[in-house]
Amino acid sequence: MFHKEGQRIILTTFFIVCAVILIAQFYIDIPWLKLGLQILSLVVLILILQFFRNPTRVVVRDFDEILAPVDGKVVVIEEVEEKEFFQDKRIQVSIFMSPINVHVTRYPASGVISYSKYHPGKYLVAWHPKSSEENERTTVVVRTPKFGDILYRQIAGAMARRIINYAEIGDHVQQGEDAGFIKFGSRVDLLLPLDCAITVKLNQKVVGAKTCIAALVSKDEE
Incomplete structure (x- = not known):
């Protein structure tokens, strides 16, 4: 589950990452550079998802x-x-x-x-x-x-x-x-x-x- 404050950034990052992966796949002929860009873009996406995660917490409320x-x-x-x-x-x-x-x-x-x-x-x-x-x-x-x-x-x-x-x-x-x-x-x-x-x-x-x-x-x- 992700926090609502991250929705726009997550979507924007997702589309940018997809674009980078596709561009690298079809327009870069150097294998190591192509793979490196694709892996780097996926790492960025994973980091953004981690930043905006919102785990469900079951709270035991206590006034004391x-x-x-x-x-x-x-x-x-x-x-x-x-x-x-x-x-x-x-x-x-x-x-x-x-x-x-x-x-x-x-x-x-x-x-x-x-x-x-x-x-x-x-x-x-x-x-x-x-x-x-x-x-x-x-x-x-x-x-x-x-x-x-x-x-x-x-x-x-x-x-x-x-x-x-x-x-x-x-x-x-x-x-x-x-x-x-x-x-x-x-x-x-x-x-x-x-x-x-x-x-x-x-x-x-x-x-x-x-x-x-x-x-x-x-x-x-x-």
Whole structure:
């Protein structure tokens, strides 16, 4: 299954690949060059199909957990001053997506969208410390029943030059549902309350709508 945001690119690439294969077959007489062009064009098509794959995820929704919004690797877990919406300290968990990861963004929790804003910006590499504040990005806040407001940011990087965000203020959203797409990788930041329990570690690989990023701290654990 492929994401709807990739349909035009997939179709265009398919027709170009078919044209290259046919042209090479009938107009290039050098065997190694003909075969090389045909194989290269097929590799490009396979890579594009991989970029836009959208695997079905069966989500076990839980109001007591925040799930990973994307597939990737945890590259940041730290306390930060969130300056755009909360204006106070939060725990930031950042997930880096490589070009081979699934690029679909999914809602990390169920609730109501209370804030959604697009910011134009730079295209620093996604792991750059200033990418969260200076790169092109979207900021979305979900008002949840138990965690209160949680924030996630889709951040463009050196390769990812287009962010798709479906969240609109007032929408009622469900954990694990499709929230958008970042074309060709990059990074997503989660900004969570200080009193939640982070359940992942640095460099851990996570799966969108599957891996628990944070959980409520029970009174017995406080």
